[in-house]
Amino acid sequence: MPQQVRGVIARSQGSPVELTDIVIPDPGPGEVVVAVAACGVCHTDLTYREGGINDEFPFLLGHEAAGTVESVGAGVDSVRPGDFVVLNWRAVCGQCRACKRGRPQYCFDTFNAAQRMTLADGTELTPALGIGAFADKTLVHAGQCTKVDSSADPAVAGLLGCGVMAGLGAAVNTGAVGRGDSVAVIGCGGVGDAAIAGSRLAGATRIIAVDRDERKLEWARDLGATHAVNASETDTVAAVRELTGGFGADVVIDAVGRPETWQQAFYARDLAGTVVLVGVPTPDLRLEMPLIDFFSRGGALKSSWYGDCLPERDFPMLIDLYRQGRLPLEKFVSERIGLADVEKAFHAMHAGDVLRSVVVW
Known part of the structure; x- marks a missing residue:
């Protein structure tokens, strides 16, 4: 059954973000529903709100996220319910000319979920970078989920999803x-x-x-x-x-x-x-x-591009280095905030007061 959860959206260019109800469909073939544990506030989210990416409003913001797989669709065998994952926005296809030449970091046909999340009235949402993780739960393609050590702090692990990895x-x-x-x-x-x-x-x-x-x-x-x-x-x-x-x-x-x-x-x-x-x-x-x-x-x-990373190779390795004390990822987390505080976090980021504000559940 589709689920109604909370999410932060940008309804129109330059308007303050809104915390509202959104609908998450059941995962279809190749799709995964993730219960979000933490999501960093990245400048790219602000750029979406300002119309600097495209004009496909309303946007469901948030993309630097970690969480737990809740359910999977048909054909998904890379992750299963209960897995702790970091979300990524370059799920490589394995079939394009870059992938076939051994350069998957330049994949030309990355995957996103086929279904759209919506507002309660049925209005389709555009998820930021194909993720949309300023929400209690989000729907993504299975290839956007990278399993990492579940002992890692979600607020730290999620930052690998964009800015830190870049x-x-x-x-x-x-x-x-x-x-x-x-x-x-x-x-x-x-x-x-x-x-x-x-x-x-x-x-x-x-x-x-x-x-x-x-x-x-x-x-x-x-x-x-x-x-x-x-x-x-x-x-x-x-x-x-x-x-x-x-x-x-x-x-x-x-x-x-x-x-x-x-x-x-x-x-x-x-x-x-x-x-x-x-x-x-x-x-x-x-x-x-x-x-x-x-x-x-x-x-x-x-x-x-995205630090020329391969999430399956790089995310687990970097989490291991963090847990060994060799990579101080925790220093990037300036403050932990609630889902209703995203607009304030945008102001703090614009003022240069933080490295990262991180929404935590």
Whole structure:
């Protein structure tokens, strides 16, 4: 039987979110109903509310989530009721050209649930990133569920579902940071700080945090940055070069996604260094640079999609590292809030007061 539960929706562009009743259908073939235990408040949810993704209102927000499988549909054998899972928004198909070439992290045909969750009046909801986890329960495709150690704190585990995985993967997977490397991270919010934590985990010896906010630079130090540069007081490129013997960093990660920060990343890297763009630009932004600079500097210019992760490979491994005390994921949880507090959390995030607010049940 379909279930009526609470959910947080964005009904129209720019309007405050609403806590209302939503309807969860029984899972169909390949689908799973998950009882949500925790869900992080990500900037992408705010972007949905502001109409920055698409205009398919109303949206059921929330996507950085962990919870327990409640029921499964026909043909589901990857998870079963009672499993503790982290939800992901890139459930790979295994059949597209990227998957068949051994690059499933670039899958072109990721899965979502076929059925729609609705409002009580039958209005169909668009789940954020195909998840919609600001709700007591949500309906997803089985491939969006990754089983992890059930002893992990749900508020911590759920953050792997988006921002932490994006930043950490940008360093470890996309940037291939290795032992002895120097790394600079521009923008020290949740994604940037995850890149810093990932660089530390990978064995980088010099990790330079760049931001305009001293509070964020302090968070970055706590997560592994060895040096901090306040970009409101110092030229970023000159500072990174000075801290790397005049050469520039081996890997520079732009966690902001603006033309000026990308240019800083480009010129702050070593001659054949790597630039990784993980901050998401808006469609209107443009970049103009001398083409000769691209030719003369070599190296690699990369974009990181979801940290180029494979959830089945990466989520359990990162949870194990967290439980071993080698990856301090708990430091990303700034506050634990209730489902009715999402709008307040958006304001705290916009003000830069938190790394992550996490809704807990």
